[in-house]
Amino acid sequence: MKSRQAVLVEPRRFEIRETDIGPADNEVLVRMQGCGMCTSEFPEWLGMHPAYPMAPGHEGWGVVEDKGKGVSERISIGDRVTGLGQHCYSDYFTQSEDYTMVVDQHVEQECLLGEPFYCVHNVVRAAHPVVGDSLALVGMGPMGQWALQGLASRTLQHVIAVDVDETKLAFARDAGATHTVNSAKEDPVDAVLEITGGRMADVVVEGTGIKAGMDTAVRLLRRSNPKLVVMSFFKAPIEVDMTRLCGVAAEIIVAHPGIRKDRVDGCRRTEVLINNAVFRADHLVSHRFRLEDIQGAFETFENRPPDYIKGVVVP
Ligand SMILES: [Zn+2]
Structure with a gap:
């Protein structure tokens, strides 16, 4: 043909x-x-x-x-x-x-x-917040939106979306964010401190691919054993505040698409999320x-x- x-x-x-x-x-x-x-x-x-x-x-x-x-x-x-x-x-x-x-x-x-949904299904699996957690997502581009769609749940105390774009923040609210923070207008650390009553986020998904976004993500982590999920692909080396990450004993997961060896099984799981209308x-x-x-x-x-x-x- x-x-x-x-x-x-x-x-x-x-x-x-x-x-x-x-x-x-x-x-x-x-x-x-x-x-x-x-x-x-x-x-x-x-x-x-x-x-x-x-x-x-x-x-x-x-x-x-x-x-x-x-x-x-x-x-x-x-x-x-x-x-x-x-x-x-x-x-x-x-x-x-x-x-x-x-x-x-x-x-x-x-x-x-299918392909970006597959990539994000890896992020959803890596982040898996537990009951009562506060989840924050930094960077609400398409990948951030789909990660939110996959992770937003009434089992969580807070689902906080951070971005500089009001349109993307509105989409995030529609997808189940309980709070949105425009980091061009307010300090996201102050905002998340207030939203969480000082606890900060149990799980943070970083989706900006730039140093400023990673800095924000690190600063939103709670004080003991938080989880930082790196969703972005970084094109150049960046400096990350390891003193802070060590200080809070963070678990760091790089959830970039290559994380799963079994891509056939990953496709099956992604198909479930598509057919259950999770990914939009x-x-x-x-x-x-x-x-x-x-x-x-x-x-x-x-x-x-x-x-x-x-x-x-x-x-
Ligand atoms: Zn792609």
């Missing part, structure tokens, strides 16, 4: 090429309905990839059009699926059954971003681009207009 595919032929230049595509054994062929644009693709766009041309796109979802030999009855032609994809900025892409999540019909969400992304998609405009999509991504939250590419 012929398919258009977006190929990054050199840094900052996409071309739409035609490819032949079909499912190999144990793969499904998916008609793309959308694919999320990911910060991790930014280095590829800028030229930090070993070789070009390359075909990015790993946050795809769509409808199963064909099954290769060996694909089980779990997946039927016509199913809506997502998963851990590759080369998904295409009319059609293939995906191993092992990394394919099947979305129930009753799930009303349009944007089914439609309201976070601020920018949509057609496949033929992928060049403009990445230029917009690079220039990040102030209202940018999450971009997706659609056919």
Whole structure:
């Protein structure tokens, strides 16, 4: 079958090429309905990839059009699926059954971003606050929002979202944050001191990827045996206040996507969260681009207009 595919032929230049595509054994062929644009693709766009041309796109979802030999009855032609994809900025892409999540019909969400949901399911598993805990999330970008969606619970005393953007804080309240703190307007440490009556947070999820955010996260930890979950991917070394972390005997978990060895089991667990309508992304998609405009999509991504939250590419 012929398919258009977006190929990054050199840094900052996409071309739409035609490819032949079909499912190999144990793969499904998916008609793309959308694919999320990911910060991790930014280095590829800028030229930090070993070789070009390359075909990015790993946050795809769509409808199963064909099954290769060996694909089980779990997946039927016509199913809506997502998963851990590759080369998904295409009319059609293939995906191993092992990394394919099947979305129930009753799930009303349009944007089914399997790969980032999978990444965040790792964060949810790593953070697992216990009854009565105060949870704080620093950085309410898409990953922070999904972590909140996965973690907010009436079993917790406080669920505190920290960001500088009022829109993201409003989304956080909708997703179950009991308190929001705009750290551009008030000192988050003072705010969390007051919210928690001086206890501070039992569990803090850091989701900014910058030193200022990590500093805030460290300062929000309670005084004995708190848990710090590092969700961000840091592109450069930063200094962290180890005196403070040692002083409070913090447990530090780097929950970056690679944390789990068993990705097949991780996909199964992520599928549960998608089908139980825990993860929701439609309201976070601020920018949509057609496949033929992928060049403009990445230029917009690079220039990040102030209202940018999450971009997706659609056919
Ligand atoms: Zn991604």
